[in-house]
Amino acid sequence: MHISKKLAGVLLPALLAVSGCAQTGQADKTSLWSAYDNTFKNAKYIDLTHAFAPVQPVWPGFGNAKFKAAIAGQKIDGYVNVGQEFTYENHGFVATAYDLPTDQYGTQLDPPAHWNPMGATISDLPATYSLRPLVVINIADKVAKDQGYFLHVSDIEEWEKKHGKIPEGSVVMVRSDWYKRWDDIKSFNETPFPGVGLEALKFLHLKRHILFHGHEPLDTDATPDLEGEYWLMHNNFTQAEGVANLDKVPESGALISIGFAKPLGGTGGYARYVAIAPADWKYGVTIADAPGAPLPEQAWPLKRDENGVMRPTPK
Structure with missing residues (x-):
């Protein structure tokens, strides 16, 4: 299988890192953690x-999706009744129902x-x-x-x-x-x-x-x-x-x-x-740029818009 020079530049350091760890006993020989640390952690x-959203391109024969608040499907005494919409105020959480036509x-x-x-x-x-x-x-x-x-x-x-x-x-x-x-x-x-x-x-x-x-x-x-x-x-x-x-x-x-x-x-x-x-590519983000945990908070509280999508909304 042919591998381009750039792809080799991404993969070979990762493979050598794994091999090196196996030889030195630093990690189990099946470990890919060094590949992550040496290559993927700094990649873009x-x-x-x-x-996907309620308003977007779609083949007309299918039609668009609908987003709406999830509602209780059965009663839980002292907590929720059938048909009640889950809200932050009443239940401490929200959930969304998606009507996906295709x-x-x-x-x-x-x-x-x-x-x-x-x-x-x-x-x-x-x-x-x-x-x-x-x-x-x-x-x-x-x-x-x-x-x-x-x-x-x-x-x-x-x-x-x-x-x-x-x-x-x-x-x-x-x-x-x-x-x-x-x-x-x-x-x-x-x-x-x-x-x-x-x-x-x-x-x-x-x-x-x-x-x-x-x-x-x-x-x-x-x-x-x-x-x-x-x-x-x-x-x-x-x-x-x-x-x-x-x-x-x-x-x-x-x-x-x-x-x-x-x-x-x-x-x-x-x-x-x-x-x-590769890490030197001009676009994209690294894991250092966007670690993913904890995630950033919204600028304003989330509320549903007219299409049922949760969006940050000024008070």
């Missing part, structure tokens, strides 16, 4: 995910079962999906001239001339900068939109043996029969849709962390993608 983390919503991971009656569901995907090499192929300049431009095999070959052969088992994200329209629903849903060509998909999967590809729009292509998505699902491949911030990620040398909800038998996955870039 970039979120590639849109938060599992094809927001930044997502499509399993084969989305189109294929014999395909794997989201709960069938193995844990090995969690961390992979990340490739970003940039077609944004071409999309700026032709918003219906789609990824060609020639774009992949151009990337490989610069960075070397795409690593087997990697995730290939196609950067179009279409994500910048996300908050303008009408503009985001325009057609034509940037796509990924069928021949490019076949090349990536059958010649380079990638794990999956991802794109910023909510469909693979704008062909009448969605030929790219049909081919992927019926050949038992997954794909990512609605990805964000690919303009903030190096084209090679980064990793991608992949997380998704796991509904049993799910035909789609609400996903969280995070790029992990």
